[in-house]
Amino acid sequence: MDVNTFYAVFSATCFTLVGLWWGVTLRDTSWVGDPVRRRAIGGVYLAFLLPALMGLFAQVGGVEQPAIWRVSFIVIAAAGCLATVRLLTSGHEPALTAIRAGSIAVYVLVALMGVFPGAADLVGLRPIQAEALLLVLLVALGHALVWHHLVHDTAASSA
Template sequence: MDLADFYTLMSVTCFTLVGLWWTVIERHSEWKVDPGRRKLAGGVYLSFLLPGLMSTFAQVDAGNPLVWRSSFAVAAVVGLLTTLRLVSVDRSGTRGPFRRFRWIVAVVYLLILLIAVAPPVAGVIGATPLQAASVALILLVVMGHGLTWEFMMEPDPASGAPAGPA
């Protein structure tokens, strides 16, 4: 697949997932008042928004790597800091494998930051910087899906029923 086509598809997919997440949030007003759930819901939101933004900026000017490199670096720093905060906040006893290993998301954001700051590092795996970053974005979206599933399937503290849609 051509990288331009990949980044187009990735940005459309991620922004569609952001819109779907807004619909889910709208149906769960209880998540807005519980500080822990609100942070976790925000983490889900960012897990699709940040890869969508990076994918969009990767398409702005293929001839000017400064555009994608700076946007990837900023998004990676935001994702890294947010993920580290969520790792320290999410102490739920019902965490599944994605939430238990959320720290891997921070590692992927760190790799994206490294690729943005030092693009030749992508050559280690025989890829161009945008190819290596595309693999990292795929990993972020896959982990975002897993984190979303686990968050929505967590029992509602008030009723003990699953938190997902009825």
């Protein structure tokens, strides 16, 4: 698949997931009323929004202007890392801790790839391709967050 096509589809998909998550949060407005839960659902929102934004910047910069996507990936990954670290300190559920720690690790790798694009040569990829694989991991971790919140909250409301 062409990298530009990948990022176009990827960004559109992530923005769709943002919209779907809004719909999920509207099903139970008590989620928004509780400050701890509001931060947690905001973390899920960012798990889809930040990769979507990185995908847009990858389309704008592409292979021709790598500085655009590299700088944006570094800045957005730093913001995602900071937001996730903040969430990591707010909960003690082992599953959430593992998912959030995994997200932090991937954000760090995204930023490092932006700083050191030559590292992609180690695995035989172009830097923008390596970043694409990392963004797929971020979205997969976002899906794990959604699953956790839906199962956890369903179990709590049926108890």
